Amino acid sequence: xxxRVMVDPLTRIEGHLRVETIVEDGTVVEARCGGTLYxxxxxxxxxxxxxxxxxxxQRFCGVCPTAHAVASSQCLDNALGIMPPDxxxxxxxxxxGANYIQSHVLHFYHLAALDFVRGPDFPPFxxxxxxxxxLPKATSDEIVKHYVQALHIRVKAHEMSAVxxxxxxHCASVVPGGVTVTPTVDKVTTFIxxxxxxxxxxxxxxxxxxxxxxxxxxxxxxxxxxxxxxLSYGAFxxxxxxxxxxxKRFFTMACVRNGKLEPLDPAKITEDVKxxxxxxxxxxxxxxGETVPDPxxxxxxxxxxxxxxxxxxxEVGPMARGMIAHTVGADPVxxxxxxxxxxxxxxxxxxxxxxxxxxxxxxxETKVLADVMAEWVLQIKLDxxxxxxxxxxxxxxxxxxxxxxxxxxxxxxxxxxxxxxRYQAVVPTTWNASPHxxxxxPGPIEQALVGxxxxxxxxxxxxxxIVRSFDPCIACAIHLLxxxxxxxxxxxxx
Amino acid sequence: MPDHGFSRREFLQWAVxxxxxxxxxxxxxxxxxxxxxxxxxxxxxIWMQASACSGCSVSVINTIHPSIKNxxxxxxxxxxxxxLDYHSTLMAASGKLSTDAALETARKNKGKYILIVEGAIxxxxxxxxxxxxxxxxxxxxxxxxxxxxxPDALAILTVGTCAAYGGIAAARPNPSGAKGVxxxxxxNNIATPVVNxxxxxxxxxxxxxxxxxxxxxxxxxxxxxxxxxxxxIYFAKxxxxxxxxxxxxxxxxxxxxxxxxxCLLEIGCKGPFTCGDCPVRQWNSGVNWCISANAPCMxxxxxxxxxxxxxxxxxx
Numbered sequence: 001x002x003x004r005v006m007v008d009p010l011t012r013i014e015g016h017l018r019v020e021t022i023v024e025d026g027t028v029v030e031a032r033c034g035g036t037l038y039x040x041x042x043x044x045x046x047x048x049x050x051x052x053x054x055x056x057x058q059r060f061c062g063v064c065p066t067a068h069a070v071a072s073s074q075c076l077d078n079a080l081g082i083m084p085p086d087x088x089x090x091x092x093x094x095x096x097g098a099n100y101i102q103s104h105v106l107h108f109y110h111l112a113a114l115d116f117v118r119g120p121d122f123p124p125f126x127x128x129x130x131x132x133x134x135l136p137k138a139t140s141d142e143i144v145k146h147y148v149q150a151l152h153i154r155v156k157a158h159e160m161s162a163v164x165x166x167x168x169x170h171c172a173s174v175v176p177g178g179v180t181v182t183p184t185v186d187k188v189t190t191f192i193x194x195x196x197x198x199x200x201x202x203x204x205x206x207x208x209x210x211x212x213x214x215x216x217x218x219x220x221x222x223x224x225x226x227x228x229x230x231l232s233y234g235a236f237x238x239x240x241x242x243x244x245x246x247x248k249r250f251f252t253m254a255c256v257r258n259g260k261l262e263p264l265d266p267a268k269i270t271e272d273v274k275x276x277x278x279x280x281x282x283x284x285x286x287x288x289g290e291t292v293p294d295p296x297x298x299x300x301x302x303x304x305x306x307x308x309x310x311x312x313x314x315e316v317g318p319m320a321r322g323m324i325a326h327t328v329g330a331d332p333v334x335x336x337x338x339x340x341x342x343x344x345x346x347x348x349x350x351x352x353x354x355x356x357x358x359x360x361x362x363x364x365e366t367k368v369l370a371d372v373m374a375e376w377v378l379q380i381k382l383d384x385x386x387x388x389x390x391x392x393x394x395x396x397x398x399x400x401x402x403x404x405x406x407x408x409x410x411x412x413x414x415x416x417x418x419x420x421x422r423y424q425a426v427v428p429t430t431w432n433a434s435p436h437x438x439x440x441x442p443g444p445i446e447q448a449l450v451g452x453x454x455x456x457x458x459x460x461x462x463x464x465x466i467v468r469s470f471d472p473c474i475a476c477a478i479h480l481l482x483x484x485x486x487x488x489x490x491x492x493x494x
Numbered sequence: 495m496p497d498h499g500f501s502r503r504e505f506l507q508w509a510v511x512x513x514x515x516x517x518x519x520x521x522x523x524x525x526x527x528x529x530x531x532x533x534x535x536x537x538x539x540i541w542m543q544a545s546a547c548s549g550c551s552v553s554v555i556n557t558i559h560p561s562i563k564n565x566x567x568x569x570x571x572x573x574x575x576x577x578l579d580y581h582s583t584l585m586a587a588s589g590k591l592s593t594d595a596a597l598e599t600a601r602k603n604k605g606k607y608i609l610i611v612e613g614a615i616x617x618x619x620x621x622x623x624x625x626x627x628x629x630x631x632x633x634x635x636x637x638x639x640x641x642x643x644x645p646d647a648l649a650i651l652t653v654g655t656c657a658a659y660g661g662i663a664a665a666r667p668n669p670s671g672a673k674g675v676x677x678x679x680x681x682n683n684i685a686t687p688v689v690n691x692x693x694x695x696x697x698x699x700x701x702x703x704x705x706x707x708x709x710x711x712x713x714x715x716x717x718x719x720x721x722x723x724x725x726x727i728y729f730a731k732x733x734x735x736x737x738x739x740x741x742x743x744x745x746x747x748x749x750x751x752x753x754x755x756x757c758l759l760e761i762g763c764k765g766p767f768t769c770g771d772c773p774v775r776q777w778n779s780g781v782n783w784c785i786s787a788n789a790p791c792m793x794x795x796x797x798x799x800x801x802x803x804x805x806x807x808x809x810x
Contacts, residue, residue, distance in 0.1 A: 006589070006628065008589060008627055009626055011588045012582075013583070014583065015543075016543075018628075039545055039669070040667075040669025040670060043669045048804060049804065049807070049808065052804055055792060059694065061547050062553070063548055063549075065547075114586045123579050124566065124579075124584045125586050127591050127592075129587070148563050151561070151562045151563055154555075155555070155558070155778075155779070159779050162777055163782055164782075165782075166777070166782050166783060166784045166787030167777035167783055167784055170694055173789045175752045175807075177752055180752045181753075181787040295622065389751045390752070
């Protein structure tokens, strides 16, 4: 029997997402995901002063604004032909690193944990799906206590970011050419102490909790594999090499296809729109991207475009970064942390292609990043400049590629007469929650859902677990909407 | 309750004595919670995210006093408890299970629930640019949700500049026809009182203070609110009047490039045109704020944000 199972809204993510699956004999055989809000940022940016992009694109998303601040600043750095001085580079890394920690802790405890842990019996913990909550009550209660502790920890992470960024969310000090903030010894000190507290939490609470959950949900190391092609732009610049593809980064820029590592060529990125409500041309490179809405397009079912690399579907995010790190082996600490977790859970590297793999890689990279940030903060030189002066050419093109906490984030700009002619952003969730492309290939989340067990269509908790493992961020991804519900015979989740 | 460090008896005595519900007491001791409930005023709360980026939710959970635990799980003020019946980023439920919770709260608590709106309301094409959930095969617009939930609310608090005035979502050419909540209510002849808590994002203290004002003293009097519907205690004075860089201005020291010390007017500071108490309150537990980070004020609390303040990095 074929049953349509619709989850709308899929909550505990950023933004408005609906997920529609077809379930046959207790298994998902087909899936479609779409967002339900359109703001039209690309249209809003056109004609404005190029520097405004740094502030406006942060408003794509209040969870990961720093990533947009850095990506758009690097996009403008590229267009203007400048590179920030060391202090600017390091402080951008620290502002972004603090928000990685904030975002990952928030994702595990406040967005995803309730999929696996039974919360208390009052709002917002009820109502809920009646899932197979497997942890003993004492362990569940302990993790719920950590939910509360994690609320305070993520506040600290935001404070740490604000020490250099001015405020969070929507940071003030990241600008083209570097940062505005003057580093002082008291800022460095207060950053170090907050970081110390966060590292203790990551080591003693967050990582152990993820392993505890993983231990009793080991079958989720086989569920939600997805497309198994991975892509990362890398993040956290370690030198000032102007060409981004040659720049040394803490997380490496690369792709993994069929288990093999390949260098990334930004020219191979395209966006298909066959399934998206746009009448603009399909299969364009983002630097030539067009955004002409067409809500009545018959073949459309989402406002997300379908980004593809060399015509193939790629997943982005912590799992991509973890697998690339594991394959490249450039950072022995990162590799060891992944191997230890796999050994502990009696899992193989292939099991990382899964719901569990995404949670594990997210927690592990939080640790290795927080640890290395303690070194970076001491590399700040108090008496050195933080920014380059900005030349503003009449006409220029540029791009910025940078992994946000959720994955590969690209910004592309064309400047004409000192104004924005064209601005396109391809964000992590556009990759992961993308629809079927022109060739009919489903997007990564759509692929990950196929095969998911749904015994009870009224409680499709495995669907929610798979989708949330990607940490979708819809406000970023659309800039989106589903204007008209035209599907027939929909089975409603009650 | 050995795992919480005190016995059941101790807990009972303590909880009843001070009339407090501690962490998750409802889950662990339902009867005690029920007894105490009589003394605690409850306020059901529906938090709707419309055309938003979630930044205001993320900012509000940065509150320190009260902690966010107090706000969402416990008592926001002694004797006053909010029940977060709907918040799509935090609630356990998904799908119709979640949206039904919002409708149920509104139905059962006419005139008693607080409606929080985050984000602007898309109005173009009857609101089709933003939907939430589906009924009878038809997606329900955010505009429709406001029409359903606004009339019977005790009060509506708009968090952030988008919900208050349209903000970023309504920036020209405003492709989705996004509008602030007050304007949408006027267009629909809904008279429920609204208090605006602008900012991009809104400051957690502004949110908590405005909620506390309503819970402890009732809705603000007209004299306590400015022409833009904001509480004067937070928004009566300009950023410029209390700016830490006033001495630079008096001495004629202006920053021309990013990262230089000086008054930030020439690189776009909108402090003279912007109301808010950021210079004295600061952000993120008081660790910093835009101008302390040498970054110009963007004027994010104003109805004109962002268009009236663009180009953002040029002197207005």
